[in-house]
Amino acid sequence: MQDVTGSASPIAVSVRDVGMVYDGFHAVKSASFDLPAGKFLTILGPSGSGKTTLLRLIAGFQAPTSGEIVINGKAVSAVPAHQRSIGMVFQKLALFPHMTAAENVAFPLKMRRQDARTIPERVERYLDLVKLGGYGGRRIHELSGGQQQRVAIARALVFEPDLLLLDEPLAALDRKLREEMQLEFRRIQRELGVTTINVTHDQREALVVSDEIIVMDAGEIQQKAQPTRTYRNPQNAFVANFIGVTNFISGAVRSVAGSNAVLAHSAVEIPGIVGDERNPPRAGGQASGAIRAEQIRIAANARSLSGLDIVLEGSIRDAIFEGERIVYEVCVPALAGEALRVFDHDPVDHVQFEPGAAVSIGWNSRDVLVFNN
Amino acid sequence: MITSTSKSVILWGFVSIALIVLSAPTIVVLGSSLTAGNMITFPPEGLSLKWYAAILRATDLRDAFLRSVFVSAVCTIVAIPAGTFAGIALAKYAVRFEKAIQVYLLLPFTIPLIGSGIGLMLIFGNAGVLGQLWPVGIACCVINLPFMIWAVTASAASLDPDLELAAANCGAGPLQTFLYVTLPAVTPGIISGSLLMFILALNEFLVSLLLVDARIVTLPVQIYNSIRSIITPDLAAISVVFIACAVAAIFLLDRLVGLDIFLKSK
Numbered sequence: 001m002q003d004v005t006g007s008a009s010p011i012a013v014s015v016r017d018v019g020m021v022y023d024g025f026h027a028v029k030s031a032s033f034d035l036p037a038g039k040f041l042t043i044l045g046p047s048g049s050g051k052t053t054l055l056r057l058i059a060g061f062q063a064p065t066s067g068e069i070v071i072n073g074k075a076v077s078a079v080p081a082h083q084r085s086i087g088m089v090f091q092k093l094a095l096f097p098h099m100t101a102a103e104n105v106a107f108p109l110k111m112r113r114q115d116a117r118t119i120p121e122r123v124e125r126y127l128d129l130v131k132l133g134g135y136g137g138r139r140i141h142e143l144s145g146g147q148q149q150r151v152a153i154a155r156a157l158v159f160e161p162d163l164l165l166l167d168e169p170l171a172a173l174d175r176k177l178r179e180e181m182q183l184e185f186r187r188i189q190r191e192l193g194v195t196t197i198n199v200t201h202d203q204r205e206a207l208v209v210s211d212e213i214i215v216m217d218a219g220e221i222q223q224k225a226q227p228t229r230t231y232r233n234p235q236n237a238f239v240a241n242f243i244g245v246t247n248f249i250s251g252a253v254r255s256v257a258g259s260n261a262v263l264a265h266s267a268v269e270i271p272g273i274v275g276d277e278r279n280p281p282r283a284g285g286q287a288s289g290a291i292r293a294e295q296i297r298i299a300a301n302a303r304s305l306s307g308l309d310i311v312l313e314g315s316i317r318d319a320i321f322e323g324e325r326i327v328y329e330v331c332v333p334a335l336a337g338e339a340l341r342v343f344d345h346d347p348v349d350h351v352q353f354e355p356g357a358a359v360s361i362g363w364n365s366r367d368v369l370v371f372n373n
Numbered sequence: 374m375i376t377s378t379s380k381s382v383i384l385w386g387f388v389s390i391a392l393i394v395l396s397a398p399t400i401v402v403l404g405s406s407l408t409a410g411n412m413i414t415f416p417p418e419g420l421s422l423k424w425y426a427a428i429l430r431a432t433d434l435r436d437a438f439l440r441s442v443f444v445s446a447v448c449t450i451v452a453i454p455a456g457t458f459a460g461i462a463l464a465k466y467a468v469r470f471e472k473a474i475q476v477y478l479l480l481p482f483t484i485p486l487i488g489s490g491i492g493l494m495l496i497f498g499n500a501g502v503l504g505q506l507w508p509v510g511i512a513c514c515v516i517n518l519p520f521m522i523w524a525v526t527a528s529a530a531s532l533d534p535d536l537e538l539a540a541a542n543c544g545a546g547p548l549q550t551f552l553y554v555t556l557p558a559v560t561p562g563i564i565s566g567s568l569l570m571f572i573l574a575l576n577e578f579l580v581s582l583l584l585v586d587a588r589i590v591t592l593p594v595q596i597y598n599s600i601r602s603i604i605t606p607d608l609a610a611i612s613v614v615f616i617a618c619a620v621a622a623i624f625l626l627d628r629l630v631g632l633d634i635f636l637k638s639k
Contacts, residue, residue: 061538081541082550094539098557107553111544155543 272368447510460525528562
């Protein structure tokens, strides 16, 4: 047992060098992070990134091959899942089909031997919390998808666990309901102040609900930061690519000075900021400049773009109308015909460029992050 | 339009033929049991329930029927725990020799019943329990157990594997998880399996024939013995009672768990 109460803000969950190997496959490679109590953390990554494995290790369904998980100051490796105080909402919810909504919510209380007289009142209070008051008597299959979500949340929270785990429970919902439930999760989490770890592959969900985001890929933690920082200062090319729509312009590194770097692509010099200070590009090496689609401006002529550091001529290859924005693919001859994706959120006079139209694009050098290839 | 009409005519033609062929024996037996005459004939000569009254009075038929019910009960009571545990184990855990066990479960269709019947006769003979009724129940259970295991396996395999993890997450230990989550979730399979076992044991003829002696014949054997001397309409009537038992079981099954578990697991 290790005690962490000495630290300034209490750490609810501490994952220390946790690794998981299945049949020689490293699902999780030496993951470490601390999560302060009351925070909402999202582990974001593509499928196969090890995010769900990490969550299940924390839940106690499997024991890590190496490392230690510490919850509220106690090492839990030797504690079986049913003795950990962790509530979980499963991907497919895993509600007990032979029980009513109220019986599902009461189940953790019964298993934890709570005073039977207080159980109905507690169950009702938590059904109210998830806005399902009066639905307790319904069978699970009589509830809609969104209502089932709410039962699963109530069941995970009713015994006031130290930690709430969410294993992509929103993945199967349609978009409207998913966005509604994201805000619900956020509301309930703030109301109860329960430390929460959410797993998802949905970058939007991660940005909307989280206090902190961990981006995982290939079993490794790529970055742990607040949502705005994760979005604006991605640690490496993977994070920059996974979150948001990002253009990568690769080229030779012309020069590096402090946090500034200059790339050369074809005849164009592209200045930018060093993206990963621990792994800075070196002059003479190959690197990529990452720039978000929304940081590139587009106009009919270069004059409208005066004031931007870099302005290039191009032609529209494709224009996709997405309602609140138009996504252009712009072919840039100066970049050897490379195509850049550009968002136009406020088309002046609602003008939409047609494919083939000649346009100018431009951006500021501080919006270009340079990563080693 | 014409082609789709003729297609549906042909389809319905086949369905009707299949239905007629399948139900013909039942209809013939039902018809001839209602005869007012003294011979088994179809169509019946007049209508009466007198042969049903006759089987009520015939103590040998009634006793044989009760013996069959006892045999079925023994079979079902043994099959429930054995089939449930085996079915859950096969569906949920990586059991050793799983392939071999699955092949073994196909045996009832491939090994002639007369073979396994003789084997069981030798075993029970050696144990000195021939001439009693309960070994017949055990024998029916041994022979039909794969059906029970199948029913439970079908139920258990469709379970979300996260269900047991969710139970653990709720604080339920392994035993509580089994009692409160796994077992209730496979109950439909257990119910349909047991009803199937009961009906199969009730109908079992060949194995009973080998294991019973003249004093303790079960109903199918009793009917068979009677046929060899004289065929009277009371045999048709008792056959109808048999069919009614099966229909009752199916009705019960539909009310308790619904028939889709069978329709899906075909």
